[in-house]
Amino acid sequence: MSLIxxxxxxxxxxxxxxxxxxxxxxxxxxxxxGLYLYFGVATVIFTLLIAAYLVRMGVPGMEHGGAGDWRPMxxxxxxxxxxxVLIGSSLAWEAASRSVAWERMRLMTVAGGxxxxxxxxxxxxxxxxxxxxxxxLAANPANAFFYLLTALHGLxxxxxxxxxxxxxxxxxxxxxxxARVFRNVRLCAIYWHFLLLVWVLLAALLIST
Amino acid sequence: MATTIADDxxxxxHPKTWIGKYVxxxxxxxxxxxxxxxxxxxxxxxxxxxxxxxxxLGFPGAFPAIQPENYLQFVSMxGMIMVVYLLTALLLGxxxxxxxxxxxxxxxMVFPFVNMLSYWVYLLSVIVLVSGFFVPGGPTGAGWTLYPxxxxxxxxxxxxxxxxxxxASLAIFIIAFTMGGLNYVTTVLQARTRxxxxxxxxxxxxxxxTASIMGLLAFPALFVAAIMMMLDHLAGTSFFMPAMQSMGxxxxxxxxxxxxxxxxxWFFGHPEVYIVALPAFGIVSDLISxxxxxxxxxxxxxxxxIVIIGALSFLVWAHHMYVSGxxxxxxxxxxxxxxxxxxxxxxxxxxxxxxxxxxxxxxRVPMLFAIAFIFTFIHGGLTGLFLGNVSVDVPxxxxxxxxxxxxxxxxxxxxxxxxxxxYHWYPKITGRMWNETLGKIHFWITFLGVYVIYxxxxxxxxxxxxxxxxxxxxxxxIPHSAHVANEVISLAAFVVFAGQxxxxxxxxxxxxxxxxxxxxxxGAASLEWQTPDTPPKHGNWGPKLPVVYRWAYDYSxxxxxxxxxxxxxxxx
Numbered sequence: 001m002s003l004i005x006x007x008x009x010x011x012x013x014x015x016x017x018x019x020x021x022x023x024x025x026x027x028x029x030x031x032x033x034g035l036y037l038y039f040g041v042a043t044v045i046f047t048l049l050i051a052a053y054l055v056r057m058g059v060p061g062m063e064h065g066g067a068g069d070w071r072p073m074x075x076x077x078x079x080x081x082x083x084x085v086l087i088g089s090s091l092a093w094e095a096a097s098r099s100v101a102w103e104r105m106r107l108m109t110v111a112g113g114x115x116x117x118x119x120x121x122x123x124x125x126x127x128x129x130x131x132x133x134x135x136x137l138a139a140n141p142a143n144a145f146f147y148l149l150t151a152l153h154g155l156x157x158x159x160x161x162x163x164x165x166x167x168x169x170x171x172x173x174x175x176x177x178x179a180r181v182f183r184n185v186r187l188c189a190i191y192w193h194f195l196l197l198v199w200v201l202l203a204a205l206l207i208s209t
Numbered sequence: 210m211a212t213t214i215a216d217d218x219x220x221x222x223h224p225k226t227w228i229g230k231y232v233x234x235x236x237x238x239x240x241x242x243x244x245x246x247x248x249x250x251x252x253x254x255x256x257x258x259x260x261x262x263x264x265x266l267g268f269p270g271a272f273p274a275i276q277p278e279n280y281l282q283f284v285s286m287x288g289m290i291m292v293v294y295l296l297t298a299l300l301l302g303x304x305x306x307x308x309x310x311x312x313x314x315x316x317x318m319v320f321p322f323v324n325m326l327s328y329w330v331y332l333l334s335v336i337v338l339v340s341g342f343f344v345p346g347g348p349t350g351a352g353w354t355l356y357p358x359x360x361x362x363x364x365x366x367x368x369x370x371x372x373x374x375x376x377a378s379l380a381i382f383i384i385a386f387t388m389g390g391l392n393y394v395t396t397v398l399q400a401r402t403r404x405x406x407x408x409x410x411x412x413x414x415x416x417x418x419t420a421s422i423m424g425l426l427a428f429p430a431l432f433v434a435a436i437m438m439m440l441d442h443l444a445g446t447s448f449f450m451p452a453m454q455s456m457g458x459x460x461x462x463x464x465x466x467x468x469x470x471x472x473x474x475w476f477f478g479h480p481e482v483y484i485v486a487l488p489a490f491g492i493v494s495d496l497i498s499x500x501x502x503x504x505x506x507x508x509x510x511x512x513x514x515i516v517i518i519g520a521l522s523f524l525v526w527a528h529h530m531y532v533s534g535x536x537x538x539x540x541x542x543x544x545x546x547x548x549x550x551x552x553x554x555x556x557x558x559x560x561x562x563x564x565x566x567x568x569x570x571x572x573r574v575p576m577l578f579a580i581a582f583i584f585t586f587i588h589g590g591l592t593g594l595f596l597g598n599v600s601v602d603v604p605x606x607x608x609x610x611x612x613x614x615x616x617x618x619x620x621x622x623x624x625x626x627x628x629x630x631x632y633h634w635y636p637k638i639t640g641r642m643w644n645e646t647l648g649k650i651h652f653w654i655t656f657l658g659v660y661v662i663y664x665x666x667x668x669x670x671x672x673x674x675x676x677x678x679x680x681x682x683x684x685x686x687i688p689h690s691a692h693v694a695n696e697v698i699s700l701a702a703f704v705v706f707a708g709q710x711x712x713x714x715x716x717x718x719x720x721x722x723x724x725x726x727x728x729x730x731x732g733a734a735s736l737e738w739q740t741p742d743t744p745p746k747h748g749n750w751g752p753k754l755p756v757v758y759r760w761a762y763d764y765s766x767x768x769x770x771x772x773x774x775x776x777x778x779x780x781x
Binding site for chain 1: 319
């Protein structure tokens, strides 16, 4: 049933046979729905920050008295390396979620999680490089936005690492509910892809401005 | 009949200890009560603050303990507590938690652990908020809108520490709300029992469901604004802070945009109005239908109106910023989108009235509050039409007219619904009945009282009396009558304040001594009244989930012995 026809239901008519399929037959798992809903929340967070970024930068037509104080940051090679690491992490997750064999799935899950950690370490290193070069948080709005956006993105990825650890724990403990493990790996993979997409957009924003 | 997955594969772990049952509980009903009591507790703090404000406004100078900076702190904390920590938490965390699983026929929320976490994080946010009263300099006095640069600049009360606790508390609250909101939405989507189609849900669930989605999309704006302002204040960034001179010295900030904060704040702030209003709309529809023994008029239109109002409310935020300066075309756009919301809202109001029309109206206490809501909401809604127009808003901006408007439309109206809802569901929640006479006394004091309080405020606003002023002083353009009006408002406020203790007495006394309530005292058709136990036990439904055969509004159906047919009664 499409959403439109559901919302057009004339529920006041005398009851008939409609709506009696077992809900468990056709509904996706609650955690899947919850994750997609959270993507809505995260999308709003990053969209609003990007809008604020453009306003504060003084994009023509969006400036509010911007003082012309925006000085863009340089793009060190580490930025590209981190991006490649995150792409690798996402690919590993995709491989994990497509595996049928248990061992291969576990291996790829570990790879995805470890590459995620490497990305986070790389981001911290990137922060240190910027600090060493004098690009402090309060020195310029461009820096402030960079640190804020990368911090929020990193926190989201840290949450993903937590989910990854939980999923690995479920794999290890001789689980009886393997469908759940497969689903959780799939959800982790989707979450990683989402964060990769966000990161690519953020990096593009940082580079292009 | 085949069993559903929810019957078999999700065994509930019934907690054994008292602490597991009532403190670290994962039962949505216990969490709902924890949320509600915390929200009402912090709401009482805000109520006391409003009494202190009225002491100062009615009798300026008579209470030397209330200094100008205290007054501003009372204004700010009263506003923020009432809007976020009381109304949002009570309607979604309280009623949302209690009603959603029971009304859609679920055993619990889909993520019970996250639900529990949501409450404890909410409690933490309340504690951080209250800690603002005890930090050096006291809580913030920046107004509930917290506009920079003044919120974090020298001269505003609480600009050093009060604002930090406020921003931190908001950020924590939003994390708590997001955990709760994901739960409410997913539960409605995923855990409805067999036969409970979307369009068979009671309007209470529709209101709470839509408001939760809106909250998930609107609160992030406040979240990022709070973090950015915190960085401006603590780390010296210039997101919002422009170059300023303070005591002849240039501050270290430069180039920030205060208007940017206003946009972020109101992108949250306006949907927030409807996050509070939509659950109230839904609940009041159910109260009116049950106590008028008549199906809700235009159910499908009511659902669509809720969804349309929710969507439109994201397109109107800048009508709070007409005096901040904007391109006239923007003003035109936002005025138009604001006035368009009047259409779905008017549909709802007409449908409430048409539900009452030739209904079998029982003027019991919940119904009295529901009808009172229609009065106050029409009243507050109509003044909204004035303020939505740029040219009318500009002279009325920041006057008591605005104060009167938003108190009528999003203060008094949802509170009346909350009272009605508490009276309505109290027998199900506690298993006992409250005292009817005390309930009626409480109703009349509250309903008549709020009119004595807020009607004169419109007059003050048209005179030009500004809001957030500590005292009017002796000025030529404020006539004597304004001072008299202020005294009358204050006296009425004290009476209404005292009247609320009748309510608390009634609720607490009835909890211990009230007569045992009938499991379905109002003869309601919706699912929450059909539980095997009253109050419902953990798991809600005994061994089998209910099956739903009809909508929630089969009242006074011709040819039936009773004047209602429960949702889970199979067709004959």
